[in-house]
Amino acid sequence: MKSASLARVVIDRFEGDLAVLVLYEDDGVKFNMPLRLLPEGAREGDHLLLTFAQDNASRESEKKRIGNLLDELKGK
């Protein structure tokens, strides 16, 4: 099984402090991304490779934190 997936997105435009990213393979899919999260020097019209990697350690630690909070709140 893949541990990460890759998507190609295009910076369609900047709107203030947001970049409008459009999926290359389907330009009906678009989303906003704060400019500060983009690589330095990113320009309108740039093509970006977006990697989605599952971070299981992060998920598990969050799950543990929330579990503890729930227990506390329920008064265990």
Added chain:
Amino acid sequence: MNKTLRSILIIALAAAAIVAIVRLTRVRDNQPQPGPVAGKLVVHFLDVGQGDSELIQLPAGETILIDSGDRGAPTVELLRKFGVKQIDLVIATHPHSDHIGEMRDVMRAFKVLEFWDSGFNHPTRTYGDMLQDIKDRGIKFATPKRGDLRKFGDVLVEVLNPSEELPDENPNNASLVVRLTYGAKRFLFTGDAEYNVAAKSSAWEQMLEKDREGLRADLLKAAHHGSSNGMTEEILDAVSPSIVTISCAAGNDYHHPHPRVMRMLEQAASKTSIYRTDLEGTITSVCDGNTISMSSDRQVARDRLYLTGDEVAGTVAGVGGSAGSERGRGRRAR
């Protein structure tokens, strides 16, 4: 019941039914705005959500479409509603997806005779696919520049931007800005032209510098959805419009229209009235060469007319307005 009485009753009922049908039809006729009207210049600022699209129906029956709205916008449906059969000229002001996203569907649905484009090489899939479609369909293609003009009967279409040299980076500044003149009235369509001192000579700076007087128009489509870089005091002063339209979606993520622009327009309210698609739906202007009459899908209360994009979105508290609670709950009409 005797026979005569019965036939009188039947005739009376039939007459009532006919009156009712006529009434319904009249109401329906009055409802949406007209399609092409002989001798009139009709401009529909289409409610395409977050984006731009203007349908222009000329006095002699030709059709011009400026921009298509974003991918998935109801543009084709609206064009059909307004009786479009073919499009004589499509103008893509610049290659951002909120202006050209629906172009492929428009070309699929209607025969397009000619296409004007900014010619700005924006390396996106959306733009590339649009150009490929234009090529595959054999549509006549041009990238007009400032000074180019075309006559459609009594209507003059003039290009005010871009100049020969396109901007290097910002497609907004390559926006095809066109002015339509019919009789004594002028309409200015501005795409997303920016005034931006940081950019090497932005579109508005160039136009103001080259012919400030020539920017005068009766109706101004606010550039860039009412964004702060699309409108300045200097621009409003030079154009000096009696009508300003703003195309954007209620609840958009980009703060359109911008507070500074709305305050500016509010201060100019005595001489300039505004119309906005986010609150009023599709806006229609009908011009006979001497006067312009305006109508829209919906009426908007006066105290809501100058709300900023964020106030409409409900992401900040609004100013004045009985519908405060409604706003506070974050109306995200898409």
